[in-house]
Amino acid sequence: MAVIEAPARSEAPAQPATALLPPLTLRARLRAYRALLAASYQEALQYRAESAVWFTFEFVQPLVMIGMWLTVYAGRQDVDGYARPDMVLYYLGVMVLATLLVPHPEWWVSELIRTGELSQYLIKPIPVAAWQLASEVAWKLVRVLLVTPVLVLSLLVLGQTVRPPALDWWGYPLFLASCVAGFALCHCLKVTLGCTAFWISKAEGVFSFYWLFEQLYSGRFMPLDLLPAPVAALGTWLPFQYIYYVPLQLFLGRLTGAALWQALGVQLLWLVTSVLLVRVVWRRGLVRYEAMGG
Amino acid sequence: MLRYLRIYLAFVRNCAVREMEFRTDLVLFSVSNVLTSALLVLMMAFLFARTREIAGWTAERVVLVTGTQIIVTAMLDFLFFKNMSMLSRYVNRGELDMVLVKPLNSQFLVSLRYVDFSQLPSMVVGAAYVIGAVQRAGIAVTPLSIALYLALLGIAVVMFYSLWFLTVTLVLYVGRINNIQYLIYPVIEQARLPTDVFRGPLRLAFSFILPIAFVATVPAKALSGLLEPGTLLYGLAFAAATLGLSVWFWNFSLKQYSGASA
Numbered sequence: 001m002a003v004i005e006a007p008a009r010s011e012a013p014a015q016p017a018t019a020l021l022p023p024l025t026l027r028a029r030l031r032a033y034r035a036l037l038a039a040s041y042q043e044a045l046q047y048r049a050e051s052a053v054w055f056t057f058e059f060v061q062p063l064v065m066i067g068m069w070l071t072v073y074a075g076r077q078d079v080d081g082y083a084r085p086d087m088v089l090y091y092l093g094v095m096v097l098a099t100l101l102v103p104h105p106e107w108w109v110s111e112l113i114r115t116g117e118l119s120q121y122l123i124k125p126i127p128v129a130a131w132q133l134a135s136e137v138a139w140k141l142v143r144v145l146l147v148t149p150v151l152v153l154s155l156l157v158l159g160q161t162v163r164p165p166a167l168d169w170w171g172y173p174l175f176l177a178s179c180v181a182g183f184a185l186c187h188c189l190k191v192t193l194g195c196t197a198f199w200i201s202k203a204e205g206v207f208s209f210y211w212l213f214e215q216l217y218s219g220r221f222m223p224l225d226l227l228p229a230p231v232a233a234l235g236t237w238l239p240f241q242y243i244y245y246v247p248l249q250l251f252l253g254r255l256t257g258a259a260l261w262q263a264l265g266v267q268l269l270w271l272v273t274s275v276l277l278v279r280v281v282w283r284r285g286l287v288r289y290e291a292m293g294g
Numbered sequence: 295m296l297r298y299l300r301i302y303l304a305f306v307r308n309c310a311v312r313e314m315e316f317r318t319d320l321v322l323f324s325v326s327n328v329l330t331s332a333l334l335v336l337m338m339a340f341l342f343a344r345t346r347e348i349a350g351w352t353a354e355r356v357v358l359v360t361g362t363q364i365i366v367t368a369m370l371d372f373l374f375f376k377n378m379s380m381l382s383r384y385v386n387r388g389e390l391d392m393v394l395v396k397p398l399n400s401q402f403l404v405s406l407r408y409v410d411f412s413q414l415p416s417m418v419v420g421a422a423y424v425i426g427a428v429q430r431a432g433i434a435v436t437p438l439s440i441a442l443y444l445a446l447l448g449i450a451v452v453m454f455y456s457l458w459f460l461t462v463t464l465v466l467y468v469g470r471i472n473n474i475q476y477l478i479y480p481v482i483e484q485a486r487l488p489t490d491v492f493r494g495p496l497r498l499a500f501s502f503i504l505p506i507a508f509v510a511t512v513p514a515k516a517l518s519g520l521l522e523p524g525t526l527l528y529g530l531a532f533a534a535a536t537l538g539l540s541v542w543f544w545n546f547s548l549k550q551y552s553g554a555s556a
Contacts, residue, residue, distance in 0.1 A: 050472060053473045057480050060483075064492075067491075067493075068348065068491045071491050072348055072491075079345065202322065205322040209326060209329075211330075212333055215333065215337075216336075222337075222340065226340075
Protein backbone atom coordinates (compact mmCIF):
# COMPACT_ATOMS: atom_id res chain seq x y z
CA MET A 1 0.00 0.00 0.00
CA ALA A 2 2.42 2.64 1.17
CA VAL A 3 5.38 3.11 -1.12
CA ILE A 4 8.53 3.00 0.90
CA GLU A 5 11.76 4.09 -0.66
CA ALA A 6 14.21 4.75 2.14
CA PRO A 7 16.17 1.53 2.69
CA ALA A 8 17.50 2.70 6.06
CA ARG A 9 14.05 2.31 7.54
CA SER A 10 13.88 -1.45 7.41
CA GLU A 11 17.03 -1.63 9.52
CA ALA A 12 15.79 0.57 12.32
CA PRO A 13 12.03 0.25 12.48
CA ALA A 14 10.73 1.91 15.64
CA GLN A 15 12.73 5.11 15.91
CA PRO A 16 15.32 5.15 13.18
CA ALA A 17 16.62 8.62 13.91
CA THR A 18 17.94 7.77 17.34
CA ALA A 19 19.70 4.77 15.91
CA LEU A 20 21.47 6.82 13.29
CA LEU A 21 22.28 10.03 15.13
CA PRO A 22 23.55 10.91 18.59
CA PRO A 23 20.78 12.33 20.83
CA LEU A 24 20.29 16.09 20.56
CA THR A 25 21.14 18.34 23.47
CA LEU A 26 18.29 20.23 25.06
CA ARG A 27 19.49 23.50 23.55
CA ALA A 28 19.78 22.04 20.10
CA ARG A 29 16.35 20.56 20.45
CA LEU A 30 14.79 23.85 21.53
CA ARG A 31 16.45 25.57 18.60
CA ALA A 32 15.18 22.90 16.26
CA TYR A 33 11.62 23.31 17.54
CA ARG A 34 11.77 27.07 17.20
CA ALA A 35 13.02 26.73 13.65
CA LEU A 36 10.32 24.16 12.97
CA LEU A 37 7.59 26.48 14.20
CA ALA A 38 9.00 29.38 12.19
CA ALA A 39 9.17 27.26 9.05
CA SER A 40 5.65 25.93 9.64
CA TYR A 41 4.38 29.48 10.05
CA GLN A 42 5.99 30.51 6.77
CA GLU A 43 4.38 27.53 5.10
CA ALA A 44 0.96 28.25 6.62
CA LEU A 45 1.24 31.83 5.38
CA GLN A 46 1.74 30.46 1.87
CA TYR A 47 -1.65 28.84 2.24
CA ARG A 48 -3.43 31.95 3.54
CA ALA A 49 -6.01 31.86 0.74
CA GLU A 50 -6.94 28.30 1.68
CA SER A 51 -7.02 29.31 5.31
CA ALA A 52 -9.42 32.14 4.47
CA VAL A 53 -11.76 29.73 2.65
CA TRP A 54 -11.80 27.31 5.59
CA PHE A 55 -12.32 30.26 7.91
CA THR A 56 -15.67 30.98 6.21
CA PHE A 57 -16.84 27.61 7.56
CA GLU A 58 -16.12 28.91 11.05
CA PHE A 59 -17.38 32.48 11.09
CA VAL A 60 -20.45 32.59 8.82
CA GLN A 61 -22.70 30.28 10.78
CA PRO A 62 -22.19 31.81 14.27
CA LEU A 63 -22.86 35.30 12.90
CA VAL A 64 -26.00 34.11 11.11
CA MET A 65 -27.14 32.38 14.30
CA ILE A 66 -26.70 35.66 16.17
CA GLY A 67 -29.00 37.22 13.57
CA MET A 68 -31.61 34.55 14.26
CA TRP A 69 -31.40 34.87 18.03
CA LEU A 70 -31.76 38.65 17.86
CA THR A 71 -35.17 38.03 16.31
CA VAL A 72 -36.03 35.63 19.11
CA TYR A 73 -35.00 38.17 21.75
CA ALA A 74 -37.13 40.86 20.14
CA GLY A 75 -40.08 39.08 21.72
CA ARG A 76 -38.64 38.03 25.09
CA GLN A 77 -35.97 38.74 27.68
CA ASP A 78 -34.64 35.32 28.42
CA VAL A 79 -34.25 31.85 26.89
CA ASP A 80 -33.65 29.34 29.67
CA GLY A 81 -31.15 31.47 31.53
CA TYR A 82 -29.54 33.08 28.49
CA ALA A 83 -30.21 36.79 28.28
CA ARG A 84 -29.60 38.46 24.93
CA PRO A 85 -26.01 39.59 25.68
CA ASP A 86 -25.14 36.08 26.88
CA MET A 87 -26.38 34.56 23.65
CA VAL A 88 -24.54 37.06 21.44
CA LEU A 89 -21.36 36.54 23.43
CA TYR A 90 -21.85 32.77 23.21
CA TYR A 91 -21.83 32.74 19.40
CA LEU A 92 -19.00 35.28 19.16
CA GLY A 93 -17.11 32.91 21.46
CA VAL A 94 -18.00 29.97 19.22
CA MET A 95 -16.71 31.89 16.22
CA VAL A 96 -13.35 32.66 17.82
CA LEU A 97 -12.80 29.40 19.67
CA ALA A 98 -13.97 27.05 16.90
CA THR A 99 -11.50 28.89 14.67
CA LEU A 100 -8.58 28.78 17.06
CA LEU A 101 -9.06 25.58 19.06
CA VAL A 102 -10.10 23.07 16.42
CA PRO A 103 -7.08 21.86 14.43
CA HIS A 104 -7.41 19.56 11.42
CA PRO A 105 -4.40 17.25 11.45
CA GLU A 106 -6.53 14.27 10.39
CA TRP A 107 -6.23 15.18 6.70
CA TRP A 108 -2.47 15.58 6.74
CA VAL A 109 -1.88 12.46 8.80
CA SER A 110 -4.10 10.23 6.68
CA GLU A 111 -2.59 11.65 3.49
CA LEU A 112 0.96 10.97 4.72
CA ILE A 113 0.03 7.40 5.54
CA ARG A 114 -1.87 6.79 2.33
CA THR A 115 0.84 8.12 0.05
CA GLY A 116 3.73 6.71 2.07
CA GLU A 117 5.20 10.18 2.51
CA LEU A 118 5.23 9.44 6.20
CA SER A 119 8.52 7.62 5.68
CA GLN A 120 10.25 10.93 5.00
CA TYR A 121 9.18 12.23 8.39
CA LEU A 122 10.04 9.05 10.25
CA ILE A 123 13.71 9.33 9.35
CA LYS A 124 14.01 12.91 10.59
CA PRO A 125 15.52 13.54 14.04
CA ILE A 126 12.40 15.40 15.19
CA PRO A 127 9.39 13.27 16.16
CA VAL A 128 6.49 13.28 13.69
CA ALA A 129 4.19 14.47 16.48
CA ALA A 130 6.20 17.70 16.67
CA TRP A 131 5.77 18.28 12.93
CA GLN A 132 2.05 17.77 13.23
CA LEU A 133 1.70 20.06 16.22
CA ALA A 134 3.91 22.79 14.75
CA SER A 135 1.93 22.78 11.54
CA GLU A 136 -1.42 23.02 13.33
CA VAL A 137 -0.22 25.80 15.65
CA ALA A 138 1.11 27.68 12.63
CA TRP A 139 -2.24 27.44 10.81
CA LYS A 140 -3.93 28.76 13.95
CA LEU A 141 -1.55 31.72 14.05
CA VAL A 142 -2.70 32.63 10.54
CA ARG A 143 -6.30 32.25 11.72
CA VAL A 144 -5.62 34.80 14.46
CA LEU A 145 -4.85 37.28 11.70
CA LEU A 146 -8.14 36.40 9.99
CA VAL A 147 -10.47 36.25 12.98
CA THR A 148 -9.32 39.47 14.67
CA PRO A 149 -10.76 41.91 12.11
CA VAL A 150 -14.00 39.90 11.85
CA LEU A 151 -14.37 39.95 15.63
CA VAL A 152 -13.69 43.68 15.86
CA LEU A 153 -16.19 44.41 13.09
CA SER A 154 -18.82 42.17 14.69
CA LEU A 155 -18.37 43.91 18.03
CA LEU A 156 -18.78 47.28 16.35
CA VAL A 157 -21.93 46.22 14.50
CA LEU A 158 -23.48 44.40 17.44
CA GLY A 159 -22.60 47.35 19.68
CA GLN A 160 -24.92 47.62 22.63
CA THR A 161 -26.15 44.02 22.44
CA VAL A 162 -22.79 42.82 23.82
CA ARG A 163 -21.50 43.19 27.34
CA PRO A 164 -18.28 41.84 28.86
CA PRO A 165 -18.62 38.60 30.83
CA ALA A 166 -18.97 38.64 34.60
CA LEU A 167 -15.74 36.80 35.32
CA ASP A 168 -13.40 37.06 38.32
CA TRP A 169 -9.77 37.93 37.61
CA TRP A 170 -8.63 34.35 38.22
CA GLY A 171 -11.20 33.18 35.70
CA TYR A 172 -9.09 34.48 32.81
CA PRO A 173 -5.97 32.36 33.34
CA LEU A 174 -8.23 29.40 34.03
CA PHE A 175 -10.07 30.08 30.78
CA LEU A 176 -6.79 30.23 28.85
CA ALA A 177 -5.58 26.99 30.42
CA SER A 178 -8.87 25.32 29.57
CA CYS A 179 -8.56 26.56 25.97
CA VAL A 180 -5.06 25.09 25.65
CA ALA A 181 -6.34 21.80 27.06
CA GLY A 182 -9.25 21.87 24.59
CA PHE A 183 -6.91 22.45 21.66
CA ALA A 184 -4.60 19.63 22.79
CA LEU A 185 -7.54 17.28 23.32
CA CYS A 186 -8.94 18.01 19.86
CA HIS A 187 -5.51 17.65 18.28
CA CYS A 188 -4.99 14.21 19.83
CA LEU A 189 -8.47 13.03 18.86
CA LYS A 190 -7.97 14.12 15.28
CA VAL A 191 -4.49 12.64 14.92
CA THR A 192 -6.03 9.40 16.16
CA LEU A 193 -8.71 9.83 13.53
CA GLY A 194 -6.10 10.36 10.84
CA CYS A 195 -4.31 7.22 12.03
CA THR A 196 -7.29 5.11 10.95
CA ALA A 197 -5.66 5.42 7.51
CA PHE A 198 -3.18 2.79 8.72
CA TRP A 199 -6.04 0.30 8.54
CA ILE A 200 -8.63 1.80 6.17
CA SER A 201 -8.03 3.13 2.69
CA LYS A 202 -10.90 5.64 2.74
CA ALA A 203 -10.35 7.35 6.06
CA GLU A 204 -12.66 10.26 5.11
CA GLY A 205 -15.59 7.93 5.65
CA VAL A 206 -14.56 7.61 9.29
CA PHE A 207 -13.97 11.36 9.57
CA SER A 208 -17.53 12.09 8.56
CA PHE A 209 -18.87 9.98 11.43
CA TYR A 210 -16.69 11.96 13.83
CA TRP A 211 -18.00 15.24 12.38
CA LEU A 212 -21.54 14.04 12.83
CA PHE A 213 -21.10 13.98 16.59
CA GLU A 214 -18.87 17.01 16.63
CA GLN A 215 -21.52 19.08 14.82
CA LEU A 216 -24.04 18.55 17.54
CA TYR A 217 -21.93 18.12 20.65
CA SER A 218 -19.23 20.73 20.13
CA GLY A 219 -21.82 23.42 20.88
CA ARG A 220 -21.27 25.06 17.50
CA PHE A 221 -24.92 25.01 16.51
CA MET A 222 -26.56 25.88 19.84
CA PRO A 223 -25.66 25.92 23.54
CA LEU A 224 -25.69 22.34 24.78
CA ASP A 225 -27.71 23.17 27.89
CA LEU A 226 -30.60 24.11 25.58
CA LEU A 227 -30.73 20.63 24.03
CA PRO A 228 -33.47 18.23 25.18
CA ALA A 229 -32.31 16.63 28.44
CA PRO A 230 -31.65 13.06 27.19
CA VAL A 231 -29.72 14.32 24.17
CA ALA A 232 -27.63 16.63 26.34
CA ALA A 233 -27.04 13.78 28.82
CA LEU A 234 -25.45 11.65 26.11
CA GLY A 235 -23.11 14.53 25.33
CA THR A 236 -21.65 14.56 28.83
CA TRP A 237 -20.20 11.11 28.12
CA LEU A 238 -18.45 12.28 24.95
CA PRO A 239 -15.28 14.37 24.64
CA PHE A 240 -16.62 16.95 22.18
CA GLN A 241 -17.93 19.53 24.65
CA TYR A 242 -14.54 19.68 26.35
CA ILE A 243 -12.94 21.19 23.25
CA TYR A 244 -14.40 24.70 23.37
CA TYR A 245 -17.86 24.52 24.90
CA VAL A 246 -16.58 24.10 28.46
CA PRO A 247 -13.97 26.89 28.16
CA LEU A 248 -16.67 29.10 26.67
CA GLN A 249 -19.16 28.37 29.46
CA LEU A 250 -16.41 29.22 31.91
CA PHE A 251 -15.78 32.49 30.08
CA LEU A 252 -19.47 33.38 30.12
CA GLY A 253 -19.52 32.81 33.87
CA ARG A 254 -22.06 30.01 33.52
CA LEU A 255 -19.80 27.47 35.19
CA THR A 256 -19.18 28.18 38.87
CA GLY A 257 -18.36 26.41 42.10
CA ALA A 258 -18.29 22.63 42.12
CA ALA A 259 -19.63 22.35 38.56
CA LEU A 260 -16.66 24.37 37.30
CA TRP A 261 -14.06 22.18 38.96
CA GLN A 262 -15.86 19.05 37.91
CA ALA A 263 -15.98 20.17 34.27
CA LEU A 264 -12.29 21.10 34.29
CA GLY A 265 -11.43 17.79 35.97
CA VAL A 266 -13.29 15.82 33.30
CA GLN A 267 -11.61 17.90 30.62
CA LEU A 268 -8.20 17.01 32.05
CA LEU A 269 -9.22 13.37 32.22
CA TRP A 270 -10.24 13.41 28.56
CA LEU A 271 -6.97 15.11 27.66
CA VAL A 272 -4.93 12.39 29.39
CA THR A 273 -7.08 9.69 27.81
CA SER A 274 -6.69 11.16 24.33
CA VAL A 275 -2.91 11.48 24.71
CA LEU A 276 -2.68 7.83 25.74
CA LEU A 277 -5.04 6.83 22.95
CA VAL A 278 -3.11 8.60 20.24
CA ARG A 279 0.18 7.08 21.45
CA VAL A 280 -1.21 3.56 21.40
CA VAL A 281 -2.90 3.94 18.03
CA TRP A 282 0.16 5.59 16.50
CA ARG A 283 2.52 2.82 17.71
CA ARG A 284 0.25 0.04 16.54
CA GLY A 285 -0.31 1.81 13.24
CA LEU A 286 3.42 2.21 12.66
CA VAL A 287 3.94 -1.52 13.14
CA ARG A 288 1.21 -2.13 10.61
CA TYR A 289 2.60 0.51 8.22
CA GLU A 290 6.02 -1.10 8.27
CA ALA A 291 4.57 -4.52 7.81
CA MET A 292 2.90 -3.21 4.67
CA GLY A 293 6.02 -1.53 3.34
CA GLY A 294 8.48 -4.23 4.27
CA MET B 295 -28.44 20.29 -28.31
CA LEU B 296 -29.34 16.65 -28.90
CA ARG B 297 -25.66 15.87 -29.29
CA TYR B 298 -24.93 17.42 -25.87
CA LEU B 299 -27.73 15.42 -24.30
CA ARG B 300 -26.30 12.23 -25.76
CA ILE B 301 -22.83 13.13 -24.48
CA TYR B 302 -24.21 13.93 -21.04
CA LEU B 303 -25.92 10.54 -20.85
CA ALA B 304 -22.63 8.94 -21.77
CA PHE B 305 -20.95 10.86 -18.91
CA VAL B 306 -23.56 9.64 -16.45
CA ARG B 307 -23.24 6.06 -17.66
CA ASN B 308 -19.48 6.26 -17.38
CA CYS B 309 -19.72 7.53 -13.79
CA ALA B 310 -22.19 4.80 -12.89
CA VAL B 311 -19.83 2.13 -14.17
CA ARG B 312 -17.01 3.70 -12.16
CA GLU B 313 -19.09 3.81 -8.98
CA MET B 314 -19.91 0.14 -9.32
CA GLU B 315 -16.21 -0.60 -9.10
CA PHE B 316 -16.04 1.13 -5.71
CA ARG B 317 -19.28 -0.07 -4.20
CA THR B 318 -18.10 -0.01 -0.58
CA ASP B 319 -17.16 3.66 -0.90
CA LEU B 320 -20.52 4.42 -2.44
CA VAL B 321 -22.33 2.76 0.45
CA LEU B 322 -20.11 4.37 3.08
CA PHE B 323 -20.50 7.88 1.69
CA SER B 324 -24.22 7.44 1.10
CA VAL B 325 -24.73 6.37 4.71
CA SER B 326 -22.71 9.25 6.04
CA ASN B 327 -24.57 11.72 3.79
CA VAL B 328 -27.93 10.37 4.90
CA LEU B 329 -26.97 10.55 8.59
CA THR B 330 -25.73 14.10 8.16
CA SER B 331 -29.03 15.11 6.57
CA ALA B 332 -31.05 13.39 9.27
CA LEU B 333 -29.01 15.09 12.00
CA LEU B 334 -29.56 18.47 10.37
CA VAL B 335 -33.32 18.13 10.69
CA LEU B 336 -32.95 16.86 14.24
CA MET B 337 -30.89 19.90 15.21
CA MET B 338 -33.53 22.20 13.79
CA ALA B 339 -36.15 20.33 15.80
CA PHE B 340 -34.06 20.83 18.98
CA LEU B 341 -33.63 24.52 18.27
CA PHE B 342 -37.28 25.18 17.57
CA ALA B 343 -38.38 23.01 20.48
CA ARG B 344 -36.57 25.52 22.69
CA THR B 345 -37.77 28.68 21.02
CA ARG B 346 -41.30 27.31 20.16
CA GLU B 347 -41.66 29.52 17.13
CA ILE B 348 -39.60 32.17 15.38
CA ALA B 349 -41.30 34.71 13.15
CA GLY B 350 -44.30 32.43 12.73
CA TRP B 351 -42.25 29.33 11.92
CA THR B 352 -42.93 26.34 14.16
CA ALA B 353 -40.80 23.20 14.40
CA GLU B 354 -43.19 21.36 12.06
CA ARG B 355 -43.02 23.98 9.33
CA VAL B 356 -39.28 24.47 9.62
CA VAL B 357 -38.80 20.83 8.62
CA LEU B 358 -40.35 21.80 5.30
CA VAL B 359 -37.58 24.35 4.78
CA THR B 360 -34.73 22.19 6.09
CA GLY B 361 -35.93 19.20 4.05
CA THR B 362 -36.05 21.36 0.94
CA GLN B 363 -32.56 22.69 1.62
CA ILE B 364 -31.35 19.08 1.86
CA ILE B 365 -32.92 18.25 -1.51
CA VAL B 366 -31.38 21.28 -3.23
CA THR B 367 -27.88 20.89 -1.78
CA ALA B 368 -27.89 17.15 -2.50
CA MET B 369 -28.99 17.93 -6.06
CA LEU B 370 -26.21 20.50 -6.47
CA ASP B 371 -23.67 18.08 -4.99
CA PHE B 372 -24.93 15.26 -7.19
CA LEU B 373 -24.60 17.32 -10.35
CA PHE B 374 -21.66 19.60 -9.66
CA PHE B 375 -19.50 18.87 -6.62
CA LYS B 376 -17.05 16.53 -8.35
CA ASN B 377 -16.86 18.85 -11.34
CA MET B 378 -16.10 21.91 -9.24
CA SER B 379 -13.40 19.99 -7.35
CA MET B 380 -11.91 18.74 -10.60
CA LEU B 381 -11.90 22.21 -12.13
CA SER B 382 -9.79 23.62 -9.35
CA ARG B 383 -7.57 20.54 -9.59
CA TYR B 384 -7.09 20.94 -13.34
CA VAL B 385 -5.87 24.47 -12.79
CA ASN B 386 -3.64 23.55 -9.84
CA ARG B 387 -2.00 20.79 -11.85
CA GLY B 388 -1.90 22.68 -15.12
CA GLU B 389 -4.20 20.19 -16.82
CA LEU B 390 -6.90 22.63 -17.90
CA ASP B 391 -5.44 22.87 -21.40
CA MET B 392 -6.28 19.21 -21.92
CA VAL B 393 -9.91 20.02 -21.20
CA LEU B 394 -10.01 23.15 -23.36
CA VAL B 395 -8.82 21.43 -26.51
CA LYS B 396 -11.76 19.01 -26.52
CA PRO B 397 -14.30 19.79 -29.25
CA LEU B 398 -17.05 20.69 -26.80
CA ASN B 399 -18.29 23.77 -25.01
CA SER B 400 -15.74 24.08 -22.21
CA GLN B 401 -18.20 25.24 -19.55
CA PHE B 402 -20.44 22.28 -20.35
CA LEU B 403 -17.52 19.90 -20.05
CA VAL B 404 -16.01 21.23 -16.82
CA SER B 405 -19.43 21.62 -15.17
CA LEU B 406 -21.12 18.36 -16.08
CA ARG B 407 -18.46 15.73 -16.72
CA TYR B 408 -19.08 13.88 -13.44
CA VAL B 409 -22.01 13.02 -11.20
CA ASP B 410 -21.80 11.88 -7.58
CA PHE B 411 -24.26 9.08 -6.90
CA SER B 412 -23.62 9.04 -3.15
CA GLN B 413 -25.79 12.19 -2.97
CA LEU B 414 -28.95 10.53 -4.29
CA PRO B 415 -30.00 8.90 -0.98
CA SER B 416 -29.85 12.31 0.77
CA MET B 417 -32.26 13.63 -1.79
CA VAL B 418 -34.69 10.88 -0.86
CA VAL B 419 -34.27 11.72 2.84
CA GLY B 420 -34.98 15.39 2.13
CA ALA B 421 -38.07 14.49 0.10
CA ALA B 422 -39.31 12.20 2.88
CA TYR B 423 -38.98 15.02 5.41
CA VAL B 424 -40.84 17.40 3.13
CA ILE B 425 -43.69 14.95 2.56
CA GLY B 426 -43.86 14.17 6.28
CA ALA B 427 -43.94 17.88 7.14
CA VAL B 428 -46.72 18.54 4.62
CA GLN B 429 -48.86 15.84 6.20
CA ARG B 430 -48.13 16.74 9.82
CA ALA B 431 -48.65 20.45 9.37
CA GLY B 432 -51.82 19.72 7.39
CA ILE B 433 -50.74 21.79 4.38
CA ALA B 434 -53.21 21.52 1.51
CA VAL B 435 -51.07 21.08 -1.60
CA THR B 436 -52.50 21.47 -5.08
CA PRO B 437 -51.07 20.32 -8.42
CA LEU B 438 -50.23 23.96 -9.08
CA SER B 439 -48.32 24.40 -5.80
CA ILE B 440 -46.37 21.20 -6.44
CA ALA B 441 -45.51 22.36 -9.95
CA LEU B 442 -44.39 25.74 -8.62
CA TYR B 443 -42.36 24.03 -5.89
CA LEU B 444 -40.52 21.86 -8.41
CA ALA B 445 -39.96 24.80 -10.76
CA LEU B 446 -38.49 26.80 -7.87
CA LEU B 447 -36.14 23.93 -7.01
CA GLY B 448 -34.95 24.10 -10.62
CA ILE B 449 -34.47 27.87 -10.31
CA ALA B 450 -32.48 27.36 -7.11
CA VAL B 451 -30.23 24.77 -8.73
CA VAL B 452 -29.49 27.03 -11.72
CA MET B 453 -28.92 30.06 -9.48
CA PHE B 454 -26.55 28.34 -7.10
CA TYR B 455 -24.74 26.40 -9.79
CA SER B 456 -24.02 29.77 -11.40
CA LEU B 457 -22.83 31.36 -8.17
CA TRP B 458 -20.74 28.27 -7.42
CA PHE B 459 -19.18 28.26 -10.86
CA LEU B 460 -18.46 31.99 -10.59
CA THR B 461 -16.52 31.45 -7.35
CA VAL B 462 -14.62 28.45 -8.68
CA THR B 463 -13.71 30.33 -11.87
CA LEU B 464 -11.68 32.62 -9.62
CA VAL B 465 -9.14 29.79 -9.43
CA LEU B 466 -7.94 30.88 -12.85
CA TYR B 467 -6.69 34.09 -11.26
CA VAL B 468 -5.56 32.81 -7.87
CA GLY B 469 -3.82 29.79 -9.34
CA ARG B 470 -2.73 27.72 -6.38
CA ILE B 471 -5.73 27.22 -4.16
CA ASN B 472 -7.13 23.78 -3.53
CA ASN B 473 -10.35 24.43 -1.63
CA ILE B 474 -12.14 27.23 -3.45
CA GLN B 475 -14.89 24.76 -4.43
CA TYR B 476 -15.97 24.73 -0.78
CA LEU B 477 -16.60 28.48 -0.54
CA ILE B 478 -20.28 28.08 -1.45
CA TYR B 479 -21.05 25.69 1.41
CA PRO B 480 -21.04 28.03 4.43
CA VAL B 481 -23.44 30.23 2.45
CA ILE B 482 -25.88 27.63 1.22
CA GLU B 483 -25.81 25.93 4.64
CA GLN B 484 -27.61 28.95 6.05
CA ALA B 485 -30.61 28.27 3.81
CA ARG B 486 -31.80 25.54 6.19
CA LEU B 487 -33.32 28.29 8.34
CA PRO B 488 -36.36 30.13 6.96
CA THR B 489 -35.08 33.57 5.98
CA ASP B 490 -38.02 35.13 7.85
CA VAL B 491 -36.17 34.48 11.11
CA PHE B 492 -33.77 37.27 10.21
CA ARG B 493 -34.46 40.97 10.35
CA GLY B 494 -33.04 44.12 8.89
CA PRO B 495 -30.07 44.04 6.51
CA LEU B 496 -29.45 40.29 6.92
CA ARG B 497 -32.96 39.50 5.73
CA LEU B 498 -32.63 41.91 2.85
CA ALA B 499 -29.34 40.34 1.81
CA PHE B 500 -30.69 36.80 2.01
CA SER B 501 -33.79 37.75 0.00
CA PHE B 502 -32.24 39.84 -2.77
CA ILE B 503 -28.46 40.17 -2.83
CA LEU B 504 -27.31 36.66 -1.97
CA PRO B 505 -30.77 35.18 -2.17
CA ILE B 506 -30.49 31.95 -0.20
CA ALA B 507 -34.23 32.43 0.35
CA PHE B 508 -34.67 30.77 -3.05
CA VAL B 509 -32.96 27.57 -1.89
CA ALA B 510 -35.68 26.54 0.54
CA THR B 511 -37.81 29.29 2.05
CA VAL B 512 -39.44 30.42 -1.18
CA PRO B 513 -40.12 26.86 -2.48
CA ALA B 514 -41.53 25.89 0.93
CA LYS B 515 -43.86 28.88 0.84
CA ALA B 516 -44.91 28.03 -2.70
CA LEU B 517 -45.83 24.55 -1.57
CA SER B 518 -48.11 26.08 1.05
CA GLY B 519 -49.65 28.33 -1.60
CA LEU B 520 -48.01 31.50 -0.27
CA LEU B 521 -45.90 32.45 -3.26
CA GLU B 522 -46.06 36.00 -4.52
CA PRO B 523 -45.75 36.36 -8.32
CA GLY B 524 -43.14 39.10 -7.86
CA THR B 525 -40.90 36.72 -5.93
CA LEU B 526 -41.15 34.10 -8.66
CA LEU B 527 -40.26 36.65 -11.31
CA TYR B 528 -37.33 37.93 -9.27
CA GLY B 529 -36.05 34.36 -8.85
CA LEU B 530 -36.31 33.68 -12.56
CA ALA B 531 -34.57 36.92 -13.44
CA PHE B 532 -31.83 36.40 -10.85
CA ALA B 533 -31.17 32.82 -11.99
CA ALA B 534 -31.01 33.90 -15.64
CA ALA B 535 -28.74 36.82 -14.80
CA THR B 536 -26.30 34.75 -12.71
CA LEU B 537 -26.21 32.01 -15.36
CA GLY B 538 -25.45 34.61 -18.02
CA LEU B 539 -22.83 36.19 -15.80
CA SER B 540 -21.17 32.83 -15.19
CA VAL B 541 -20.94 32.17 -18.94
CA TRP B 542 -19.54 35.64 -19.59
CA PHE B 543 -17.05 35.45 -16.69
CA TRP B 544 -15.83 31.99 -17.70
CA ASN B 545 -15.13 33.07 -21.28
CA PHE B 546 -13.58 36.34 -20.13
CA SER B 547 -11.36 34.50 -17.64
CA LEU B 548 -10.24 31.93 -20.20
CA LYS B 549 -9.04 34.77 -22.41
CA GLN B 550 -7.01 36.16 -19.49
CA TYR B 551 -5.69 32.77 -18.49
CA SER B 552 -2.22 32.09 -19.76
CA GLY B 553 -2.15 28.40 -18.87
CA ALA B 554 0.23 26.63 -16.59
CA SER B 555 2.04 24.21 -18.82
CA ALA B 556 2.95 26.49 -21.69
